[in-house]
Amino acid sequence: MKYAFFPGCSLESTANDFMVSTLAVARALGIELEEIPGWTCCGSTAAHATDALLAASMAARNLALAQDMGCDVIVCCAACYGRLAAGNLAIAESAKMREDVAAAIGRDYDGSVKVRHFLQILKDDIGLSEITTAVEGETPGHTSKGLDGLKVACYYGCLLTRPKELSILDDPENPQLMEEILAATGAEPVEWPYKTECCGASFSITRTDTVKTLVGEILDMAKQSGADCIAVACPLCQTNLDLRQQDVEESRGQKVDLPVFYFTQLLGRALGIPENDLGISKLITDPKRVLARYR
């Protein structure tokens, strides 16, 4: 299966562990990712807050390039997913927008390229039972397999969840998609109420105190719900929950110690991919204690 891969800016820098783990998991499951040549920022960089036409044009430029490749677009970053899908919708809904965008990007784009998140590909194109089979194949003869019994709080945040029209989830208030995929590896997702709360990542630099409160509440709730770790699908959420966790710990004078993985890192671990190929050492909150059981 081949897809037009849109990595996005974060996966090239702050989330390069999301990038390597995505590529490794895709390779292990036979998913072919071909990077969109010459892709540019999706438009999430505040473009939507200042100019709707600019935001739609920035998305459309990338989608038009993908259209030439003739396959669905696959995105990992939740912010990129949201902006590309929103661009598609804006163009498909309004002939005027389509016309204005065409003038801005120098070619007509009709809004029809399918934009899909990696979580959707895993469930719909690969399939949960196929994932379980691949995980079991990695541990023949062992009594425990994959991530048996790992208590994980799946965290979605905003951008995969809202607005409803763009959501990748069956139920935007209580999604189960990431839970289903990680459960297929033997992990035990916990039920918890804060999985779609906002972590405030857009204010991580400009209003750090606000963000510390929001991050602290999310981490506390995950812990109270019995989680050993958090799994995320968004580079902004990961950086915020992991990096600002240190600030929360400092101001409380107390450890929180809750590793924040990309779901691809956990899935890769269950598939027997070496930690070096998953960028595990790049996590700030040390995950050794949590992963030690699965060596």
Added chain:
Amino acid sequence: MSKTKIECINSDLIRELDPEGRLNIGLCLQCGRCSSGCTMRRETDVLPHQLNRMATLGMKNEMLHSRHIWLCASCQTCVSRCPMRVDTPAMIDRLRTMATEAPEELSRIRTFHESLLSSVSRFGRVYEFGLMGIYKIKTRDFFSDHRKFLTMLRKGKMRLLPPRSSGRGAISSIMSKIRRAGR
């Protein structure tokens, strides 16, 4: 704040905020679902349902000077839960473009947005290291988060050199075409 006649809905302001008539601003029921889930509810001066009401009452000046239009986290919780699909975040986006300046203590939010866009315009993709440099010079805030920088550098999560993309000039070209078209 001047006395406002609550019985008359001001359709002029609604039209100005929503020229294409897609945001359902006038449909707000004042049920408060939006405000109970607002990420910034503890810090803001005006809650989403209040902002919606201000729009229908024509309180343009008060809206443009509210802290909320800068404090909104764009989390979309309000519009997702709204029974009438009032798109408050889109209305706030519009208010941000109409506002000539942000209140002093919140101006760094606007500065950050601008720094991000200029980074993308220059390189086609976000160049975090350069972006943070510009932001820090503009806000004259050189020392906050310096340890976080070091952590990110040590973890190899912050590139020192700008991204290289064959699409490098594309975004600035899109921006200038849009500007020329007079939008």
